[in-house]
Amino acid sequence: MSGVSTATAEELAEATAPDRFWNRQRRLGAALVIIGLIAAVIFGALAESATARFTISEDAEGAALSINGQLGAILFGVVTIAAGGALLAGVAKRWQTVLLSLGIVTFVFSFLCWQVAGKFLPLVDTASGSLELALPLILGALAGVLCERSGVVNVAIEGQFLMGAFGAALVGTLATSVWAGLISAVVGGVIIASLLAVLAIRFLVDQVVVGIVLNLLALGITGFLYERLMQPDALKYNSPPRLPEWRIPGLADIPVVGPVLFETNLLVWLALALVLVIHFGLTRTRWGLRTRAVGEHPTAADTVGIRVRGLRYTNVLLGGVVAGAGGAYFTLVSTGAFNKNMTAGAGFIALAALIFGRWTPFGALGAALFFGFAQKLANYLSAVGSPVPNQFLNMLPYLATIIAVAGLVGRVRAPAADGVPYVKS
Amino acid sequence: MRGITKRFGDLVANDHIDITVEPGEVHALLGENGAGKSTLMNQLYGLLQPDEGEILVDGEKKVFRSPRDAIAAGIGMVHQHFMLVPVFTVAENIALGAEEVRGGPLGWLDRRRSRRDVLETSKRYGLPVDPDALVENLPVGAQQRVEIVKALTRDVDLLILDEPTAVLTPQETDELLAVMRSLAETGKSIVFITHKLREVKAIADRITVIRRGRTVGTTSPDTSTDELAALMVGRDVSLEVTKTPADPGREVLEVSGLIVEDDRGVRVVDGVDLAVRSGEVLGIAGVQGNGQTELVEAIMGLRESRAGSVVLEGQNLAGRTTKQVLRAGVGYVPEDRSLDGVVKDFTVAENLVLDLYDRAPFGNRFSLNPKAIDESARERVDQFDIRTSSPHSTVGTLSGGNQQKVVVAREMSRPLKLLIASQPTRGVDVGSIEFIHNQIIHERDVGTAVLVVSSELDEVVGLADRIAVMYRGRILAVVSPDMPREEIGLLMAGVVTQEAEDTE
Numbered sequence A: 001m002s003g004v005s006t007a008t009a010e011e012l013a014e015a016t017a018p019d020r021f022w023n024r025q026r027r028l029g030a031a032l033v034i035i036g037l038i039a040a041v042i043f044g045a046l047a048e049s050a051t052a053r054f055t056i057s058e059d060a061e062g063a064a065l066s067i068n069g070q071l072g073a074i075l076f077g078v079v080t081i082a083a084g085g086a087l088l089a090g091v092a093k094r095w096q097t098v099l100l101s102l103g104i105v106t107f108v109f110s111f112l113c114w115q116v117a118g119k120f121l122p123l124v125d126t127a128s129g130s131l132e133l134a135l136p137l138i139l140g141a142l143a144g145v146l147c148e149r150s151g152v153v154n155v156a157i158e159g160q161f162l163m164g165a166f167g168a169a170l171v172g173t174l175a176t177s178v179w180a181g182l183i184s185a186v187v188g189g190v191i192i193a194s195l196l197a198v199l200a201i202r203f204l205v206d207q208v209v210v211g212i213v214l215n216l217l218a219l220g221i222t223g224f225l226y227e228r229l230m231q232p233d234a235l236k237y238n239s240p241p242r243l244p245e246w247r248i249p250g251l252a253d254i255p256v257v258g259p260v261l262f263e264t265n266l267l268v269w270l271a272l273a274l275v276l277v278i279h280f281g282l283t284r285t286r287w288g289l290r291t292r293a294v295g296e297h298p299t300a301a302d303t304v305g306i307r308v309r310g311l312r313y314t315n316v317l318l319g320g321v322v323a324g325a326g327g328a329y330f331t332l333v334s335t336g337a338f339n340k341n342m343t344a345g346a347g348f349i350a351l352a353a354l355i356f357g358r359w360t361p362f363g364a365l366g367a368a369l370f371f372g373f374a375q376k377l378a379n380y381l382s383a384v385g386s387p388v389p390n391q392f393l394n395m396l397p398y399l400a401t402i403i404a405v406a407g408l409v410g411r412v413r414a415p416a417a418d419g420v421p422y423v424k425s
Numbered sequence B: 001m002r003g004i005t006k007r008f009g010d011l012v013a014n015d016h017i018d019i020t021v022e023p024g025e026v027h028a029l030l031g032e033n034g035a036g037k038s039t040l041m042n043q044l045y046g047l048l049q050p051d052e053g054e055i056l057v058d059g060e061k062k063v064f065r066s067p068r069d070a071i072a073a074g075i076g077m078v079h080q081h082f083m084l085v086p087v088f089t090v091a092e093n094i095a096l097g098a099e100e101v102r103g104g105p106l107g108w109l110d111r112r113r114s115r116r117d118v119l120e121t122s123k124r125y126g127l128p129v130d131p132d133a134l135v136e137n138l139p140v141g142a143q144q145r146v147e148i149v150k151a152l153t154r155d156v157d158l159l160i161l162d163e164p165t166a167v168l169t170p171q172e173t174d175e176l177l178a179v180m181r182s183l184a185e186t187g188k189s190i191v192f193i194t195h196k197l198r199e200v201k202a203i204a205d206r207i208t209v210i211r212r213g214r215t216v217g218t219t220s221p222d223t224s225t226d227e228l229a230a231l232m233v234g235r236d237v238s239l240e241v242t243k244t245p246a247d248p249g250r251e252v253l254e255v256s257g258l259i260v261e262d263d264r265g266v267r268v269v270d271g272v273d274l275a276v277r278s279g280e281v282l283g284i285a286g287v288q289g290n291g292q293t294e295l296v297e298a299i300m301g302l303r304e305s306r307a308g309s310v311v312l313e314g315q316n317l318a319g320r321t322t323k324q325v326l327r328a329g330v331g332y333v334p335e336d337r338s339l340d341g342v343v344k345d346f347t348v349a350e351n352l353v354l355d356l357y358d359r360a361p362f363g364n365r366f367s368l369n370p371k372a373i374d375e376s377a378r379e380r381v382d383q384f385d386i387r388t389s390s391p392h393s394t395v396g397t398l399s400g401g402n403q404q405k406v407v408v409a410r411e412m413s414r415p416l417k418l419l420i421a422s423q424p425t426r427g428v429d430v431g432s433i434e435f436i437h438n439q440i441i442h443e444r445d446v447g448t449a450v451l452v453v454s455s456e457l458d459e460v461v462g463l464a465d466r467i468a469v470m471y472r473g474r475i476l477a478v479v480s481p482d483m484p485r486e487e488i489g490l491l492m493a494g495v496v497t498q499e500a501e502d503t504e
Helices: A026-048 A069-091 A094-118 A122-151 A157-174 A178-202 A206-228 A257-261 A266-284 A286-296 A298-305 A308-334 A347-358 A359-383 A390-394 A396-405 B038-045 B066-074 B091-096 B111-124 B141-150 B170-185 B197-203 B225-233 B292-301 B322-327 B336-340 B346-353 B370-383 B400-412 B430-445 B457-462 B485-492 B500-501
Strands: A004-008 A051-055 A063-068 A121-122 A246-248 A263-265 B002-009 B011-017 B026-030 B054-056 B061-062 B075-078 B160-161 B190-193 B206-211 B214-219 B251-261 B265-279 B281-285 B305-310 B329-331 B419-420 B449-453 B466-471 B474-479 B495-496
Touching: A026 A094, A051 A069, A051 A094, A063 B466, A069 A094, A069 A257, A094 B251, A121 A122, A122 A157, A122 A257, A122 A263, A122 A266, A122 A347, A122 A359, A122 B485, A157 A178, A157 A206, A157 A308, A157 A347, A157 B061, A178 A206, A206 B002, A246 A347, A266 A286, A266 A308, A266 A359, A266 B419, A286 A298, A286 B206, A308 A347, A308 B265, A308 B466, A347 A359, A347 A396, A359 A390, A359 A396, A359 B485, A390 B457, A396 B011, B002 B038, B011 B038, B011 B054, B011 B214, B011 B281, B011 B495, B026 B170, B026 B197, B038 B160, B038 B190, B061 B329, B061 B346, B066 B075, B066 B474, B075 B141, B091 B111, B091 B141, B111 B141, B111 B206, B141 B160, B141 B170, B160 B214, B170 B190, B170 B197, B170 B485, B190 B419, B197 B225, B197 B370, B214 B225, B251 B292, B251 B449, B251 B500, B265 B305, B265 B474, B281 B430, B281 B485, B292 B305, B292 B449, B322 B329, B329 B400, B346 B370, B370 B400, B400 B430, B419 B430, B449 B457, B457 B485, B474 B485, B474 B500, B485 B495
Parallel strands: A051 A121, B026 B190, B026 B206, B075 B160, B160 B190, B281 B449, B281 B466, B329 B419, B419 B449
Antiparallel strands: A004 B495, A051 A063, A246 A263, B002 B011, B002 B054, B054 B061, B206 B214, B251 B265, B251 B305, B466 B474
16 A cells, blocks of 8 residues: 555535525525515505505504605515515525514515505504414414424414313313313313324324324314303303413503503414414424424434334323314413304414424424514404405414425424334334 | 344344343344344344344333333444434434423523533543534434444433444544444443454453344454354355356446435536446446446436546436437446336336236237246346245345345346446345346456445455445545455545556
8 A cells, every 4th residue: 555645525626506596695685586476566566656565553643654655665665675685695694584584574564564554563562462362373283393304294283272271161161260270171181182092002003093083083072062052152161261461560661562561362462472482492492302303313212212103102192282272272361152163273373383483492483473464464454444355364373384285395304203103114 | 132033024133132231332233235233233222122032221120111211221223324313403303302401391491501511421431422513414424423422421421323334434444433432441331333353352341142023143353253153154155266267358338427416416526537448347336326326327317417428338318318328338236226226016027027018929019928928037047046935926025135136136137238337235144235236347358347435345356357436525546455355445535546547
């Protein structure tokens, strides 16, 4: 081996291949330019040349921002185009997210200027409404995070919501206690979760199929009992007390943020706290490390002595607790009575928030808030008699999920063993 | 371990095996693929439970229900397929299952301490690892060090290494052997599972040979290589391939400037040029995972290439579908037989016409011709010595070697211009290896261009008329099979010698 030169292959010249021109940043930039053009041209043309007012209070006075609707639609659209143009021209990676968010936010404002022209939009009401509508989505998506990070696909969030909502209404009414209602909501969620766990983990049934079947089961049971029990005698069985709104003195006086975050019900605080708890639990504790290992590479976890199935059972049941509490929202916060199929697909939107939020607690929170905002906006639009059918805004969560899954907004990577039952060889 | 027996259905994987490992010794467990070595050790590590027999640690009888019990008894194992979570850091992987925590019941991870533990162990045993690197970004050699450190941080007395050298270059293998030696010197026992005789002779204190689930003998490393091989396979075999010098003709396959990315978008074939002529075997040598798989997939139209061309007798194959490539006269023996080679639930006869089912005489666009399929299957079964009770048995009931013969028979039963054989004898018994090698040489002799890809250097050297060494997605050199093995080994490790450059 006398002739060994010091050259290793790494040091040989790089072979050349052209980098793809339409990389992710350029694709995003192009998308922003297109929606910006739509905003500036179409929204601008359609908008009335009247003042659009965004107010803090519930009435039309004291606007935080007031602008001519047409001008605003065009201006915000132009900003969107500019953000897209910057991405197209190429910017440093750390600016990418900032510009993307700027582009989307200005697009939304352009749309709002068109819709609000000649009217007013109460900001506080919009914010607290968005948060309230997002509440079940946050809890549902967190339940999904718990299950799926440990490798069990949870399509049964909808069913857990329904059982939770039903349990809360029934027991809450019978015991005339909102807390008893909340606890039985949790029990309802856990019942569905335990069925999911046993069928998926013990009997290795396809997890998506099990999830769908459980949703139908929950729909059937609650629908049947509703018709036989609650409908004939609503006063006795279906008039649960509502969760009280608590006001934290001092903090609640902060403008905008105060009334939204500090004058609300316990469930909101619980949901926000759970985001933090689950985030730090997953990243910083032994439980979290093991959960993630079991969801990514169960065989590796097994070989270092972790009980794979046991941990999955635990997490699926914990998910049931969280989703059940989410179900309580429908009867104890929102309407004050159970109704057949009252969740109307919210569990699937929570699933969408889970995927759009890339299986992380904060991602799920962000996605849930975004979807909540879309729903709130849809309600607002139908209230002010907008020409845009509110069904379009209600489609948004699903549309966003398709975009996310198609990989347009960064790569979505599910836990590697998500949905794969663990069988010892 | 005494009288260990393990059955999987009708198959007896371990048949009353006795084995004793002394403290501080390197004990090699030698046997062919499928002889039952890994099954035996998986029982010692608690992953499988023996049907009969008992395990004693320091004279005390133990029952291992799960790896947890084995770890508690001081047993560690480095698996053939690494048991590392790709998206975790090195420190997280090592801590997993034995986490350092503070804060009582909360189980708050003490990341600083687990990091320090990793560095300490790494330093003490001379196994450099970076605790903060993500495992998925590490080369296989480094991942293996992580596995060993992971076992060592758990205070093992007995370390099982399952085929640890399969993914290493010859140089990395030497380093590993040195590590094993120094571990044994600190009093730890090592069980080294392998089927490579050279390594056994270099490191083992004692050798237990296993054949078809039984121990056939325990010997010392002084036993000659031939004798060990005979013990291992049960009869005298020639691992050499007998063949006449090649008579290369025109260029059949020409690959130039080929660039291919893997599923993660990493460029794994990085500007490959190569040519295969009719009547010669071009062998591609290289440690697994240096782009060989993707190169072959790109030629076969199974994977899109980013740049470059693949020309078969003047016909550009780039952008063609796999079916078109096959119809152009390319035979393909895929590297993973059970994934791409055969449909296990189909019969032998059906598997033999997987590529021809819609053509005369076997069928047409709408229907199959069972009679023609049967007749042809009977012929192939005879011709290729496929040991099956009937052509109508499902392929899954056949042994690995016979399954591979089905694949080879299918690919070689049409007129070929080019034959691509990827790991043609992986997981195949010695008798079938000889047969398959002879078939490949026969195909060469009738004037087909042959491309053989194998991570077994012996196989490449035996079959090939020219050897292209692949490293990190490039062909580093094209050398003659007469070149000393050490130099080919260095090339496989990415070190370019002057001589190799000259022969290119």
